[in-house]
Amino acid sequence: MKLIKHYTTKDKKYYKYELVIPNKAVEEAGLSENDELKINVKKGKKKILIEEDIK
Numbered sequence: 001m002k003l004i005k006h007y008t009t010k011d012k013k014y015y016k017y018e019l020v021i022p023n024k025a026v027e028e029a030g031l032s033e034n035d036e037l038k039i040n041v042k043k044g045k046k047k048i049l050i051e052e053d054i055k
Contacts, residue, residue, distance in 0.1 A: 001025075 002020040021031075031037075037050050 001022065004018045004020060005015050006018050008014045008016060026032075039050055
């Protein structure tokens with residue numbers, strides 16, 4: 001996995017972070033493009049839990 005800072009404008013004023021997940025991990029998790037995901041982060045931990053927002 002890789003965390004990327006993506007600039008939304010050419011002048012680099014605005015940015016967002018994107019998390020690149022390997023294809024194999026996406027397939028194993030049963031995720032698909034445009035799934036809404038929720039991230040649960042605990043301060044001081046380098047562990048990220050990603051959950052699918054099931055409606």
